[in-house]
Amino acid sequence: MKKILGLDLGTNSIGWALIEQDFSEKKGNIIGMGSRIIPMDQGTLGDFERGNSVSQTKERTGFRSTRRLRERHLLRRARLHVVLQLMNFLPEHYAREIDFEHHYGQFKEDCEPKLPYLSDLPGEKAHFLFKRSFNEMVEDFSKNVSFLKDHQKVPYDWTIYYLRKKALSQKIEKEELAWILLNFNQKRGYYQLREENEEENKPDQLVEFLALKVVEVIDSGNKKGKDETWYKIVLENGWEYMKTSKIPLDWKGKTKEFIVTTWLNGDG
Numbered sequence: 001m002k003k004i005l006g007l008d009l010g011t012n013s014i015g016w017a018l019i020e021q022d023f024s025e026k027k028g029n030i031i032g033m034g035s036r037i038i039p040m041d042q043g044t045l046g047d048f049e050r051g052n053s054v055s056q057t058k059e060r061t062g063f064r065s066t067r068r069l070r071e072r073h074l075l076r077r078a079r080l081h082v083v084l085q086l087m088n089f090l091p092e093h094y095a096r097e098i099d100f101e102h103h104y105g106q107f108k109e110d111c112e113p114k115l116p117y118l119s120d121l122p123g124e125k126a127h128f129l130f131k132r133s134f135n136e137m138v139e140d141f142s143k144n145v146s147f148l149k150d151h152q153k154v155p156y157d158w159t160i161y162y163l164r165k166k167a168l169s170q171k172i173e174k175e176e177l178a179w180i181l182l183n184f185n186q187k188r189g190y191y192q193l194r195e196e197n198e199e200e201n202k203p204d205q206l207v208e209f210l211a212l213k214v215v216e217v218i219d220s221g222n223k224k225g226k227d228e229t230w231y232k233i234v235l236e237n238g239w240e241y242m243k244t245s246k247i248p249l250d251w252k253g254k255t256k257e258f259i260v261t262t263w264l265n266g267d268g
Contacts, residue, residue, distance in 0.1 A: 001021065001022050002020070002022075002023070003018065003019070003031070004019050004021055005018050006019070012038045012039070013036065013037045013038060014035065014036045014038075015034075015035040017030065017032070017033035018030075018031040018032045073185075073186065076185050077105070077185055077186070078103075078104060078106050080181060080182060080185050082105040084178050084181070085098070085100060085105075087174075088174070089174045089175065089178040090178055091115060091118070091129060091175045093113060093118045097111040115175075115178065115182060116128060116129050116156070116160075116179055128156045129175065130163070130176055130179075133172070133173075134154075134156055134159045136162070136166075137158065137159055138154055141154065160179060160183055163176050163180055205261060205264070206261070206263075206264055207260070207261050208259075208260045209258070209259055209260075211255050211257050211258075212237060212255065213255050213256075214236075214251040214252055214254055214255075214256055215234050215235065215236050215252070215253075216232075216233075216252060217231055217233060217234075217250075217251050219231055219248075220232055220242070224244045227246045229244065229245060231245060231249050233251065
């Protein structure tokens with residue numbers, strides 16, 4: 001009887017089997033078998049296949065950055081809760097789930113209500129608070145958006161984007177403004193993290209924020225991949241740059257904002 005060890009070596013798994021085989025008698029049996037899965041996400045697996053080493057320091061830094069980002073968000077939210085409560089901007093059902101006595105501005109344990117939705121009883125379907133603004137949005141959409149003619153439903157959550165636009169020129173309810181501010185607060189922080197990781201502008205760099213009018217959009221005829229086309233954008237000050245798009249660009253006559261970095265020589 002011969003013992004044979006068989007291995008199946010994959011990128012993130014190993015299979016094995018140990019058998020006994022008598023070739024003269026043409027018989028054998030399995031002594032043992034099994035497998036070991038090596039858990040790796042797609043990014044780690046790709047680095048492994050390319051032979052890239054994994055830096056534990058880099059991995060810890062990534063986790064620490066994520067943790068700090070969340071801590072900043074929770075602190076900003078708690079402070080904003082306190083301010084909005086002092087101004088009486090928070091809906092009653094939302095405010096009563098926040099601790100304003102011991103942990104100022106933080107949600108009570110096992111509580112995290114949604115501001116625009118109210119449910120008085122457990123298991124009851126939540127009631128959307130801003131139905132009037134939602135109906136205004138749907139009426140406005142029906143004049144300009146064709147898919148509403150097919151009786152497709154519009155999500156309640158779209159109302160916040162309608163309110164953000166409306167608030168620029170019209171009065172909205174204080175609870176609606178609180179919803180908008182908390183939404184902005186939730187998204188705030190990504191650029192803050194990016195700025196911490198970026199080096200400060202070097203002395204030989206000039207960074208400017210410009211708003212320039214587009215005077216011409218020219219289809220170059222060149223393709224990027226199957227779906228994207230290269231367009232030459234001509235700006236009012238004579239600058240030109242190339243941009244890809246899957247749809248024809250209708251920028252002509254419109255004003256666009258740009259971040260322009262200029263490298264300076266020794267004498268400026």
